[in-house]
Amino acid sequence: MNVTLTTNADQFERAREQLARTAAGPLAARRETGWEQFRATGLPTRRDEEWRFTSTAPIAKGDFALARSGEVPSEDLIRPFSFGGVSSAKLVFVNGHFCPQHSRRLTLPDKVLAGNLADAAVSHPQLVSEHLDRHPRSADDPFTALNLAFLEDGAFIHVPAGLRVEGPIHLLYASTNGSEPLMCHPRNLVVLDEGSEVMVVEHYVSLHEGPAFSNVVTEAVVGPGARLNHYVLERENEQAINIETLAVRQERDSCLDSHTALFGGRLVRNNIHVTLAGEGCDSLINGLYVGHGEQHLDNHMRVVHAAPNCHSRQLYKGILDEQSHGIFSGRIVVEEGAQKTDAVQTNRNLLLSDSAKANAKPQLEIYADDVKCTHGATTGQLDPDALFYLRQRGIDETTARGLLIYAFASENIQSMSVPSIRRQLLQALVQKLPHTAMFDATGEEAQVVEEALGAAT
């Protein structure tokens, strides 16, 4: 234990010295708080209730150096990661550092700010200081504290009142391999003024083999009547470690549509913390985690109903093959006075091998008396009766399994609104679970047939 603590303190101490030497600016002043908070606890261990199922040892032992800016990957490496021309803007971060050479505003309206946080802190100091670090809980969460301790850059998005942005703002986080394994702690800030709407896609990829550690915090303020569509697509290599925290505050009558797809990474922790702070809010929080090999995919939800008449829906599904381990820990808190809360939380896991593992920990904490809250979790294997039914119709066992897995995943994938993202995730599913191959090929076509049918009936 002591060895671990020394090691992890060492790498972060070194990184801190490095940061102090190279970067200043208006954000630097906030780092001390984060560092003090982190130092008080260090990395969490499995004795922490919130980390019962996930060991942070790979981070402690990783000996990561703080990534510095400057690397500009070739266009060929970046180009494949796009959504077929639908994006309104693309902001590229390489090892957590903004890469203006690859970043573009495409169809984004002039009034929308979309760029990097470090520059925004200089050009729009009031806007940034008003919202930055208001909602993430660095005092309770060592990784959020660590992120604050290394606050340097990230994405900044501001949508003014009443403006609706067509097409996603694509945040591409690409990790590369240096001479030593690198870590980064990007901080993103998304501010939606009253009645505005935007889609933000956080897309994590690896440009090379090799380990990397990302510890990302995204904070979003969704103004009254505004709508945030937020996606996390984890597609890194299977040596990568990614701790992603999304902290959202919703004002009255606002909507959040959150979709997470974890396909890549060796150790991934997906924290989604949403506070429904104003009356009449709506939250949809969906996720799909698909593991194989020794992947460890940990989802940690916290939805706080702090105001009356809000509605939240969570559907998280795991597909776990080989020795992978999936976790869903979800807490719904209904605060005193949050009457007429309507909250549903569902977690379903499909285990494809005897050694795959799923843990589910749904929790309700209710301090109001007129509420409707339900939660449920199931873990199982493919239904043998369904398999026999398919096989009796002539479908071979491999294909039948693929069809059932595809069906399990498609509920989440089909709830995403961007067709090219849906297609990419279906392809990712096929690549990962080869026995689904036949069904990706036919899936889209089958849909065409279904549409034809719709027209016919």
Next chain:
Amino acid sequence: MALLEIIDLHARVEGQEILKGLDLVIEPGTVHSIMGPNGSGKSTLANVIAGHDAYEVTSGQIRYRGQDLLEMEAEERACAGVFLAFQYPVEIPGVSGMQFLRAAVNARRRAAGEEELDAARLLGLFREKAEVVNIDMALLKRAVNEGFSGGEKKRNEIFQMAVLEPTFAVLDETDSGLDIDALKIVADGVNSMRHEDRGFLVITHYQRLLDYIVPDFVHVLMDGRIVRSGGKDLALELEAGGYAPVGA
């Protein structure tokens, strides 16, 4: 050559012997009906023919068009033309009827060395067959059997049978739970498929179905064996007198 020949078949499920020396020969172009009380082994027979893993054949043979059926996997049997209309059709959330039937039709065509059907031709085929069994094409857009009424599920089985055009079809209590109109639709579907090359095994509790699907042969199954066989009039006799005098 007989379409199906069952010789001294013994089978068990969950360690309990259910079929205890069953013999049956079905010639092409004939409809056979099997009647019998609960627990006599009717559904076990259907599942053994279809190749369900949970049913273990301990001895005996089933030959299908001269082939050893018991050597074949469930999907191979299906591709060779064996069809089971399930007593309890399974709900498959997330898989649309279209996807499902498309995969099934093309799996069989591949096995037969035929070209796969494209979307347009499949759609034409489905429309044609939907009319035969009076099923709403909209059901095909929904997940397989999910939220279907009992009657819809059974009609969907007959629809699948019409689309897949099996050589030998087993109907496992397809009539149970159906009102008279649905029963007629199911029977019309089966009758429209009667053909000199095709055989049917209709498993039922009730003589009622056999008013609409008139069998060539009726067999009585009791305690894992066929204890009596006859023509269509045997069903009427059973209806009047029950099974007891038969077995006695």
